Amino acid sequence: MSKPGRNDPCYCGSGEKYKKCHMKADKAAEEENRKLEEAAKWLPQDFLRFAQEEHFAIPFARALSIYWNGHYTFENAERMSPNEASRFADWFVFDYKDEESSRIIDIYYEDSYEELSEHQQRVLTAWLTAPPASAYELIAYNGQNLALRDFFSGSEVEVYEPAGHGPVQPGDLLLARIVPVSDKLKFSAVAAYLPQDEIADLKEKMAQALAADEEEFPGTSEVDAFRRNSHLIIHHALDQAEIKGRPPVADSDPNRADELVRKASTQMRKLQQRLR
Numbered sequence: 001m002s003k004p005g006r007n008d009p010c011y012c013g014s015g016e017k018y019k020k021c022h023m024k025a026d027k028a029a030e031e032e033n034r035k036l037e038e039a040a041k042w043l044p045q046d047f048l049r050f051a052q053e054e055h056f057a058i059p060f061a062r063a064l065s066i067y068w069n070g071h072y073t074f075e076n077a078e079r080m081s082p083n084e085a086s087r088f089a090d091w092f093v094f095d096y097k098d099e100e101s102s103r104i105i106d107i108y109y110e111d112s113y114e115e116l117s118e119h120q121q122r123v124l125t126a127w128l129t130a131p132p133a134s135a136y137e138l139i140a141y142n143g144q145n146l147a148l149r150d151f152f153s154g155s156e157v158e159v160y161e162p163a164g165h166g167p168v169q170p171g172d173l174l175l176a177r178i179v180p181v182s183d184k185l186k187f188s189a190v191a192a193y194l195p196q197d198e199i200a201d202l203k204e205k206m207a208q209a210l211a212a213d214e215e216e217f218p219g220t221s222e223v224d225a226f227r228r229n230s231h232l233i234i235h236h237a238l239d240q241a242e243i244k245g246r247p248p249v250a251d252s253d254p255n256r257a258d259e260l261v262r263k264a265s266t267q268m269r270k271l272q273q274r275l276r
Contacts, residue, residue, distance in 0.1 A: 036182040039119040043127070044086075044188070047093045050108050063096045064088065069235045071249045078269050081250035083190045087234075090189035094177060095132050095227045126180045127188075132227040133177040135194065135202065141165045148174065151199075152206060152226075160184040161191075171196045175233055198240035205236060 003018075003026070004011055010021035051060060061074040067088050072080055080088065093104040101107070109128060113121060136148035139156070146159045151173055159178055168174060176191035194202075209229045217225065238248040247253035 033182040035119040036123060039117065039123040040179075040181040040186070043120060043123055044090070044093075046112070047105065047108060048089050050112065051089065051093055051104050056104065059096070059098050059101070060092065062098075063092045066096070067091055067231045067234060068249065069238055071238060072251065076251060079251040081256075083192075084250055086189045087192060090177060091133055091231065091234075094127075094130060094188070095230050097227070123181065130177060130179045130188065132223065132230045133175070133233070134226070134230065135173040135175050135233050136178070138165060138168050138170050138172055138174060140170060146174075148178075152203065157185055160186055166193075168193045169196075173199060173202075175237060192234070192237060194237050194240065198237070198244065200236075200240065202233065202236045205232060 006019040006023065007017050010016050010018045010023075012022055014021050050056075061077075064077055065073045072084075072088075093108070095103070097103050105124075105128060109124060113124065116124065135151040136157075136159075137151050139147040139149050141147065141164070144160055144162055144164055146161050146165055147156065148159055149156045157178060173194040173196075174187075174191045175194060177188040178185050179188045180186075206229065209232055210225050213220065213225045213228060217228075241248040250256055
């Protein structure tokens with residue numbers, strides 16, 4: 001719904017001019033949303049800074065190999081593209097958990113919450129219970145609003161994506177995490193996608209992994225079990241790329257632009273220096 005002009009009748013039907021009725025409240029709501037969206041853009045950057053602290057260096061190196069199924073390790077981490085680095089960092093912060101410690105986002109909350117602004121605190125608190133990264137089928141799209149269905153649970157959601165749907169078509173899968181930002185749901189990092197003809201046995205693979213997880217961790221919650229196995233969705237996508245004859249990661253692409261390597265390497269190099 002478009003907003004009325006200052007001197008137009010208010011949309012609420014009160015008969016008052018908009019400027020004397022809902023305009024002030026609408027402007028306050030817009031400012032509130034703007035601050036929450038700014039906090040949501042800033043937090044992932046601070047997560048990455050926090051995750052690169054020296055005491056996370058060994059878990060970071062372990063997680064790299066797990067997430068990328070050996071395609072990236074400590075030795076070539078700086079070769080990740082910006083989008084690959086974003087997806088890995090998101091998984092490492094939200095889903096990865098060493099047997100001896102908590103998730104990075106939970107540690108970050110304990111360590112940094114009091115130092116954050118009110119809006120950063122609100123976004124962080126909402127994100128603590130964000131679901132694990134998953135696969136979402138694109139049902140339909142209307143501009144920047146994507147109607148999605150969780151490929152595993154069947155639940156449906158609408159996600160706001162400023163970049164639109166890109167090359168993804170209905171029936172394809174978006175590999176991403178969904179988080180609340182202001183009054184919308186958004187992706188927490190740049191989504192990867194899996195074409196329909198590469199979905200193959202993904203559902204069966206995850207069902208087997210979750211069954212094995214239940215045997216190893218009896219009585220565990222569905223969320224925790226899925227979080228421990230969410231990286232297998234990426235493994236499936238990597239395998240399918242190789243089957244189709246595509247480079248599974250940017251580092252194996254012979255036509256890769258050097259500029260992408262340069263941009264991705266800046267922060268990863270710092271971590272490697274700490275580990276040497």
